[in-house]
Amino acid sequence: MIQFNPQDFIPQLSIDSVIFGYKQKKLHVLISELDFGKHVYTLPGGFIKQNQSIDEAALTILNERTGVKDIFLEQFKVFGSSDRKNYEISEIFSTINSSEIAKSLAINKVWLSQRFISIGYYALVDINSSQANPKSWFPIDKLPELIMDHKEIVTEALIALRRNLDEKLIGFNLLPETFTMRNLQELYEAVYEKPFARNNFQKKMLSLGVLERLEKQYTGAANKAPYLYRFKTEK
Amino acid sequence: MIQFNPQDFIPQLSIDSVIFGYKQKKLHVLISELDFGKHVYTLPGGFIKQNQSIDEAALTILNERTGVKDIFLEQFKVFGSSDRKNYEISEIFSTINSSEIAKSLAINKVWLSQRFISIGYYALVDINSSQANPKSWFPIDKLPELIMDHKEIVTEALIALRRNLDEKLIGFNLLPETFTMRNLQELYEAVYEKPFARNNFQKKMLSLGVLERLEKQYTGAANKAPYLYRFKTEK
């Protein structure tokens, strides 16, 4: 594991990422829990190396936390109020998860306690193919108390997700490789927090021409087996 | 005029703003021209004071350049590629328009030649109520060669504008206080670069319930006089 060295990073600028996952028919968010005396909850975040683009920096964070690469990731808003400081010096702990390194953090306390402007990213991952601790996934309506403005960042991320789910057809990133139409509908219902009519939802999705119909899924349930679908990459 | 003092600002972070205006039935963008030896064209930009929010900083830039305050302004994207440096040290000149201060710039050359991450803002102003030099307004399809990635920033700003024009009903910011339905339609046609059907455009706009119909506008033209409209603030 590497040493945290302030001069390798861009000062006063951070990245906070809202990593969305989907399980138990609910939208979840990946939260870092830090235990130093009291428990503190934060969004996964980090800093930008001098030789790294902001997208690469965000990808690095995502990769560290979930083990997933090659996933949907997009900046959505910058949080830059003038009083945006971490009075608890806690945000930084969320970016480095080794107690060994914690010692050197004291040295960097000054660096870290400056005002920070943060670029918000949101990511969509399939929880099943993620290596994050399952306990780190919190239902979006049952988040713990988050530090600083992280709650607001989640709220804004959800707005961005809703705006893009339909338009950019990114929902598939939250599901496993194959899924039923019902799975997809329940995902939409979780994101928009409202029900969709089954018949019309199916018609709409099929009309988009982005779903490939596969074999049927026999689960043993006493009813007609649904088709599995896969998101068409390209031809 | 104030002295530029690097330690008052957040390092390696800038703001570039795409200030849109509308005249002669075309969308225009405000461009700064810098003459040091050869002519260089840039977007109006600046830096963020340590005690300023990013929105305040963007507003300051807008105000300096156009004299307009209380106008629509919104961040739309961060530009953060790892090689984003100003090899010509020219971007900075666009942020300070006094040759007197230019001397002190040499001292800050190191500060300014670092890699910069830039927050893109776009603004909508009524050109008629702006104090900017009319020659600084360029039609968006006839922009001069811009430094760095400023051309790309304009392209992204236009995408953001198109996405929001309908949804947030912000187009009125580009027009004078009162305008005819034809004015409004031509604005939309300029932004989207496509024609709209006159009858249906009018029906649609009126159905939104945000326009207040005023008296007729008699211009002396040999035809039926159109109504003037005003954007309803609130009641």
Added chain:
DNA sequence: TTTTATTGTCTAAAAAGTAGACAATAAAAT
């Protein structure tokens, strides 16, 4: 008084979205 260029709005047609209905089916219950 007639002509011309535009404006405001009406109606019909097409497209998209919504709601109700029902046959098909996988497996459990009889």
Added chain:
DNA sequence: ATTTTATTGTCTACTTTTTAGACAATAAAA
């Protein structure tokens, strides 16, 4: 083997929205 139950896939009708065509009203010039 037959019936029952829960769900799925799709069809049709209805409603709303969007698009296209038409035309009377009008301001000022001819």
